[in-house]
Amino acid sequence: MGDLNRRQMLKTIGLAAGAAVIGETASATDSAPKTGDGFVYSLNMSTIRGHSLGFVKELEVAAKAGFASVEIWIDTLQTYLKGGGSVTEAKKIIDGLGLKIEDAIGFAPWLVDDEAARKKGLEQLQQEMEMLAKIGCHRIAAPPAGITKGPVLDLDVVTERYLTILKMGEQTGVMPQLEMWGGSQNLKHISQVLYVAAQTGNANARVLLDVFHIFKGGSSVESLDYVGHHALDIFHVNDYPAGINPEVISEPDRIYCGDGVAPLKQILQKVKNVERPLVISFEVFNKSYYAQDALTVAKTALAKMKAVAS
Template structure:
């Protein structure tokens, strides 16, 4: 049983160099229920002559939800001028996402954050959420396993608590849990309401955790991640939202975009089957 909704993160399609409307079409043809688009690619599409109205129509006609977007603004940066510019960028980009019918945006520890305290991170995230909610976009606090700060699930939960944000949400990712040293069992301390979206991916035993990179991610079920355990915990805590396939594979070995997307959907459904004992 797969009790989640399936989404495709557009990063999975990057090797095919598709325009955003075709990314949407591929996800719809494969049978996904939602898609995570990347703001830099949306902006490139618009700069090349595309329009917000056309892109929104494309999403509506596809039947896909747009539950979350991937963006990179330095909301937590230690340098005030960088941070203030980032909030201006965030406002512009969240306005754009709102016009496209998107519901949320990722808020990872992008920028110089190594010397930023937990309380400062929390206050800056609270400011970002206040801005986002005024626009109709919910920022999801994302931790990166390689980040000097905000690299673990327990750290992200602490930042969320310190922020004082009511109903704040996290963006989860098995790869970042692995590289940052967060155990899958830690998901059991969450409630479903604390999870905004969960990325889906797997990782091999080699290269090891010390040197593995985003490009080493593999389809769910092809690596060593305890994804069945993760699925059961997520289901138990009441999460029934989107699992979004996020890979950074450089070469799918001759597969077409449609074939890669379809393979990913099937792999995700099997790997996150809560009734499987494998």
């Protein structure tokens, strides 16, 4: 052990745990273009959501800004379909722009404690997974929507419910990413989502972490040393300003990478994977950005992501 420093030892523990339970499986990022720095750069459409561009124009802005990967919002896609669009046409547009839909953001209440509500949530999630599969999206976020204010669930109960949607994901080809929300009473810490993912014993279990939520929920950045590369396909990046306590910081406070005080370089050093590039997706809800030109915002986001990741 004398040849291992503390960080190496922690990473060894984390990777061993991940390999034993979560496993190294083929994922959508296996075929992602290698960027040379261990990352694939993605735009979460939350960043330009306030511009109200609509599904197609959001994709066009992302592509024009230089992104090859994006995260879409399910409600925006559904609005497009209700307005006369089709999944077939959506797939053609996506392919024509040279984009890859890495993930979709949705809020189906799959975890809630009310049995009837959870059943409806599972039906909603099933429909969303089937829709996403048709446009070539193979992941969907699975946050603790609907149960952020409690009651606090036993993690073994959460594990059972996550395993249920993992099996749905295996059937549809759209895998749920267990998302940590720092402001929630459930799944607010890295340790909690990691426990659930590992406890499923399912090789397809994945966790979705976020720079903002790590700070908001009070998780230590050092906790990332326990998260093996197997558990991460996507990582949300952003920054936050100085002088705001975790208890009061809110979603609109998110800012461009490098413009705040988040230890981004340290975080990215811990999670990067040069063998299977990690998708880092820029996610903010900044009202001042919504007042600016959408293309300028997207271009700035990409440039600042690359600057902190280099």
